[in-house]
Amino acid sequence: MKVIVFGSTGMIGQGVLRECSNAADVEAVLAIVRRASHEPHEKVRELVHEDFLDFSGLDLSGYDACFFCLGISSAGMSEEAYRRVTYDVPMAAAHVLAKSNPSMTFIYVSGAGTDANGRAMWARVKAEAEQALLALPFAAAYMFRPAFIQPLHGITSRTRLYRAVYAVMGPLYPMWKRLFPKYVTTTEQVGRAMLHVARHGAPKTILENDDINALAD
Numbered sequence: 001m002k003v004i005v006f007g008s009t010g011m012i013g014q015g016v017l018r019e020c021s022n023a024a025d026v027e028a029v030l031a032i033v034r035r036a037s038h039e040p041h042e043k044v045r046e047l048v049h050e051d052f053l054d055f056s057g058l059d060l061s062g063y064d065a066c067f068f069c070l071g072i073s074s075a076g077m078s079e080e081a082y083r084r085v086t087y088d089v090p091m092a093a094a095h096v097l098a099k100s101n102p103s104m105t106f107i108y109v110s111g112a113g114t115d116a117n118g119r120a121m122w123a124r125v126k127a128e129a130e131q132a133l134l135a136l137p138f139a140a141a142y143m144f145r146p147a148f149i150q151p152l153h154g155i156t157s158r159t160r161l162y163r164a165v166y167a168v169m170g171p172l173y174p175m176w177k178r179l180f181p182k183y184v185t186t187t188e189q190v191g192r193a194m195l196h197v198a199r200h201g202a203p204k205t206i207l208e209n210d211d212i213n214a215l216a217d
Contacts, residue, residue: 004066007071030045032046053088059100071086109190146185153187197215
């Protein structure tokens with residue numbers, strides 16, 4: 001299996017790269033990045049590309065799955081700026097990938113609480129992105145909605161706010177997992193679930209946090 005990863009330097013993307021690198025059936029990983037960044041691995045090749053709103057000049061054919069993990073916190077952002085990253089970028093990539101890889105499985109990392117009728121701006125934008133991606137002619141597409149994600153294996157978030165949250169909540173992870181198992185997952189579980197879905201599919205297209213954990217087991 002050959003896969004493409006967007007957002008490979010983020011917390012979720014790092015977890016996905018780790019699981020792909022450890023998976024015997026993953027032959028190659030293409031990480032599309034703006035700047036070269038991660039430690040090299042024999043399976044992983046980075047493709048540096050500056051304009052994330054235009055992928056039309058790239059040859060992205062011959063891949064079985066795309067794990068779109070690129071995201072940003074909406075804190076302090078206008079809706080226009082947030083939409084550019086959360087909707088415009090994945091759609092720009094997905095249009096090219098759907099055309100060049102009609103048999104591809106496309107997985108988009110959304111988030112718990114995504115709601116087209118929600119009061120929060122980010123929830124509405126992510127819901128719009130989900131529906132637009134599901135309408136594209138991929139062989140299959142799935143929306144992942146993780147809740148609290150505990151980073152494992154030395155993985156850290158690039159977002160300062162998230163790092164502060166994890167510094168406080170991380171030591172309490174065993175308690176959160178025991179009290180709220182439906183709303184807690186890990187970078188490892190998300191990565192494993194993505195690979196499971198790429199290999200075998202899933203019974204529904206929108207996967208909440210507890211669905212992700214079940215697929216990772």
